Amino acid sequence: MNELVGLVALDTQGMIAVFVSAILFAVGVLGVLLRRNAIVVFMCIELMLTAGNIALVAFSRLHGVEGQILVFFVMAVAAAEAAVGLAIIIAIFRHYEVVDLDRFGILKW
Amino acid sequence: MSENFLFQAFSASAILAAVIMVTRKNPVTAVIFLVVVFFSVSGMFLMLDAHYVAAINVILYGGAIMVLFLFVIMLLNLGHTKQKDLKGPMGGLVGGTIAVAFLGTLTQFFIGGSEFEGMSRQGDVQLPLGLEQQGVIAPIARPLFTDYIIVLEVTGILLLTAIVGAIFLTKKRSV
Structure with a gap:
């Protein structure tokens, strides 16, 4: 049992979940790199966090509930990040009147 | 059999809604499809025996965080953007390459090209959720x-x- 490497130990649903996680993460990366709207970029970051959560839950079937506990903390961090990030977006919007990422490349004003 | 089919349906709708979310111009549409992604993912969590995670995924992500996003979009009055939001062909090329590289690396890692031991069950972990007892x-x-x-x-x-x-x-x- 110990020399098994890879997905041999996961069942069908676990395997599907892990690959869905990889695909969702790639889609999130694509969104972060391709979109200009800061809010949509932010949503893509949330998508990538969810992809990580799926992988954690899938592997928690092999390793015990620690994975699900970690998901709990990931969600707390995501909530904090969403609150602060959206506040920053509002502050930027007050100054520039846009949320287009190409329009504020410099960090000073 | 039918359970497997349901799981695959949830997976497919998650991926589909994620792609739609990334490609829509209107941020409100993107938020709605992100909610679809979160609900599908919660369905997957349920079928992976992570009931609590499924519940807080709907409540926290689908409820709280997405409402926050919608609220900010409405506050800043961004619901009707006219100009194209995607970057040009050069950016598309670079971004696509990086995303495909990510996907390839992750897939290879998950399939077992790596020597990472954590990918398989080790000895005497006590498996999650003695549902009947606890x-x-x-x-x-x-x-x-x-x-x-x-x-x-x-x-x-x-x-x-x-x-x-x-x-x-x-x-x-x-x-």
Whole structure:
């Protein structure tokens, strides 16, 4: 049992979940790199966090509930990040009147 | 058999809604499809025996965070953007390459090209959720309030800091 490497130990649903996680993460990366709207970029970051959560839950079937506990903390961090990030977006919007990422490349004003 | 089919349907709808979300121009549409992604992912969590995670995924992500996003979009009046939001062909090429590289690396890693031991079951882990003995919540709650109590407290401080930071950043300067 110990020399098994890879997905041999996961069942069908676990395997599907892990690959869905990889695909969702790639889609999130694509969104972060391709979109200009800061809010949509932010949503893509949330998508990538969810992809990580799926992988954690899938592997928690092999390793015990620690994975699900970690998901709990990931969600707390995501909530904090969403609150602060959206506040920053509002502050930027007050100054520039846009949320287009190409329009504020410099960090000073 | 039918359970497997349901799981695949949830997976497919998650991926489809994610792609739609990334390609829509209107941010409100993107938020709606992100909610679809979160609900599909919650369905997957349910079928992976992570009931508690499924519930807080719907409540926290689908409820709280997405409402926050919608609220900001409405506050800034961004619901009707006319200009194209995607970057040009050069950016598309670079971004696509990086995303495909990510996907390839992750797939290779998951299939077993790596020597990472954690990918397979090791000896005597006690498997999650003795559902019959403990119910759904207790196996998660017990370690959370014993082994991980410090992490939990630090998470509380993190959330407090986030609240204070968000209020400070959005407050109108009175000077």
